[in-house]
Structures are given as structure tokens and as C-alpha cells.
Amino acid sequence: MKRLARVRRTPWLIVVVAVAVLTTAAAVAVAGLQPANLSYTPNSESQFTNIDVARAWAKNYYGAPTATSGASGTWSEPLKLDSNYANEARSVAKDGANWLAARAKPSKSGDKRAIVLDVDDTTLTTWNYELFSNWDFRATPGMVDLVNEAKAEGYAVFFLTGRGDSQHNATIANLVNDTAAGFSPIDTLTYSGFKVPEIDAGYPMPTPLSTGHGGFADGLFTKPPVGSYPAYLNTSEFCASAIAAGKSCATIQYKSGTRAYIESQGYDIVGNFGDQFSDLEGGYADKTFKMPNPNYYLP
Numbered sequence: 001m002k003r004l005a006r007v008r009r010t011p012w013l014i015v016v017v018a019v020a021v022l023t024t025a026a027a028v029a030v031a032g033l034q035p036a037n038l039s040y041t042p043n044s045e046s047q048f049t050n051i052d053v054a055r056a057w058a059k060n061y062y063g064a065p066t067a068t069s070g071a072s073g074t075w076s077e078p079l080k081l082d083s084n085y086a087n088e089a090r091s092v093a094k095d096g097a098n099w100l101a102a103r104a105k106p107s108k109s110g111d112k113r114a115i116v117l118d119v120d121d122t123t124l125t126t127w128n129y130e131l132f133s134n135w136d137f138r139a140t141p142g143m144v145d146l147v148n149e150a151k152a153e154g155y156a157v158f159f160l161t162g163r164g165d166s167q168h169n170a171t172i173a174n175l176v177n178d179t180a181a182g183f184s185p186i187d188t189l190t191y192s193g194f195k196v197p198e199i200d201a202g203y204p205m206p207t208p209l210s211t212g213h214g215g216f217a218d219g220l221f222t223k224p225p226v227g228s229y230p231a232y233l234n235t236s237e238f239c240a241s242a243i244a245a246g247k248s249c250a251t252i253q254y255k256s257g258t259r260a261y262i263e264s265q266g267y268d269i270v271g272n273f274g275d276q277f278s279d280l281e282g283g284y285a286d287k288t289f290k291m292p293n294p295n296y297y298l299p
């Protein structure tokens with residue numbers, strides 16, 4: 001499905017919320033539902049949330065109101081699977097599973113069907129304590145079941161992340177398991193003097209695809225270093241200007257260009273899952289699914 005046919009998620013909810021708030025506050029008030037206007041300048045303190053209050057709300061949302069940050073903090077506590085965050089993540093995963101199940105029959109055009117998923121805070125969750133565990137992340141609630149169901153229904157599975165090629169094998173080890181990445185099994189790792197379990201999230205291996213992306217033969221797309229982008233990104237729609245300037249290609253162009261490449265290989269991307277709007281904009285997916293993430297915003 002090409003870019004103009006992309007269907008946004010819950011457009012009426014966005015409209016209702018946008019109308020309900022004052023125009024001057026709209027960019028901030030609906031930041032969780034649509035791309036934020038980062039140039040918005042409040043006229044008054046009352047037009048945005050105090051940062052310490054927002055931190056407290058984030059902790060409550062993750063079911064960890066007494067969480068403390070830093071190496072001596074509570075980062076080693078497990079993700080609270082009964083938190084509002086976990087419930088919301090499972091809700092998006094369920095919406096995605098229903099969408100995919102209803103489209104599991106082969107299309108008349110004969111396109112192979114696929115899903116594309118971001119990694120950080122889409123398939124692996126990075127709550128603050130995990131920042132201290134050497135980027136060893138737990139599976140996002142609901143998402144392993146979603147991917148397994150989609151695979152059983154015949155969907156190809158591709159992961160698409162802004163993580164660099166140098167993290168490719170480590171990402172496979174975290175997403176799938178250590179041996180799938182060519183490592184010996186790792187049970188624990190030590191960080192800041194704390195020993196924590198090493199996580200194998202248990203996703204299936206992504207669907208193999210050509211080795212045109214960094215020489216990797218699996219369907220995990222990590223980002224090549226500047227100067228090594230594949231030729232399919234070197235078009236004006238995607239990364240040509242960044243390539244010409246010797247700069248890193250912006251996320252929207254990099255990820256939509258990669259999805260366009262996947263579709264050029266005979267796949268129809270039926271669902272695209274990400275926690276950032278920059279994962280989801282730029283088309284080349286029938287429907288996008290926004291995973292919850294109150295912690296950071298990546299344009």
C-alpha cells in the first residue's frame with residue numbers, strides 16, 4: 001500500500017480532543033495523540049505540565065510510584081504487568097492482532113503480507129531501571145503474542161530500528177535469544193555492581209530478506225553508518241539529500257524508505273507498529289499502531 005492510502009489510527013478521537021482544547025494549548029495537550037509541535041512556546045506556566053509532576057505521573061502510569069532513578073535506584077525491579085502502561089500496550093497489541101487477523105487471507109494481487117515493528121518501546125520496553133541494565137530490555141506487554149499470532153497467520157515479520165548495525169546481533173539476542181544471534185547463552189549481566197537477568201524476549205526470528213541492508217540476511221533492519229546506506233534509500237523521496245551531504249538520514253525518511261524497499265520485494269505491509277510518530281509517518285503501511293511512550297519524543 002503506497003503512502004497516500006495510509007490510514008491513521010483513531011482520527012475521530014484526535015479531532016474530538018483537538019477541538020476540546022484551547023487553540024494555544026492544542027499542540028501540547030494532544031501531544032500523545034499526534035506529532036507534537038516542538039516550536040510551541042507557552043505564554044504561561046499554566047499551559048504545560050510541571051516537569052516534576054509529569055515525572056510523578058509517568059511513575060504512576062508505569063505502576064511504580066515510589067521508583068527512584070540512578071544506579072542506586074529501583075531500576076532492577078521488574079516491569080509492573082498490571083500497570084496502566086502495560087494495559088495500554090496490551091490494548092494496542094490487541095487492536096493490531098484483530099486488524100491482522102481480519103486480513104490474514106492472501107490478497108487478490110498475490111502480495112505477500114508483512115508487519116513491521118520498531119524495537120525500543122515497541123517490542124522491547126525501556127522503563128528507567130532498564131537504562132541501567134546495559135540496554136537489556138523486557139518484551140513490551142502483549143507484543144510477543146501479537147507477533148507470534150501474525151506469524152502463524154502467514155505474515156512476514158520485519159523489525160526496523162534506528163539502532164545501528166553495530167548493535168545488530170545484540171538486538172537479535174535480546175529480541176529472540178542468544179543462540180539465534182550466534183552467542184553462547186548468557187544468563188546474567190552485571191552493571192553498576194548489580195547482577196540482573198539477561199533477557200531473551202522470545203520473539204520469532206524475523207523473516208529473511210536479501211542482504212542489501214548492511215549485509216544482514218535476516219529481517220532486522222538496523223541503521224547503517226553514514227556513507228554505507230543502501231542504494232534504495234538514495235532517492236529524493238527518502239535519503240538522497242542526507243547522503244549527498246554526508247549526514248545521517250532523518251528517521252521518517254529512513255524508515256519509510258526502508259518500508260518502501262520491503263514492499264518493493266513483493267510484500268504488502270498490513271500493520272506498522274512504533275512508539276514514535278517518526279516510526280509511523282511517511283506511508284508504506286496499510287495501518288499504523290502507536291505504542292504508548294510518555295518518556296521521550298524523537299522527531
Ligand SMILES: [Mg+2]
Pocket residue numbers: 118119120121122274275276
Ligand atoms: Mg522506539
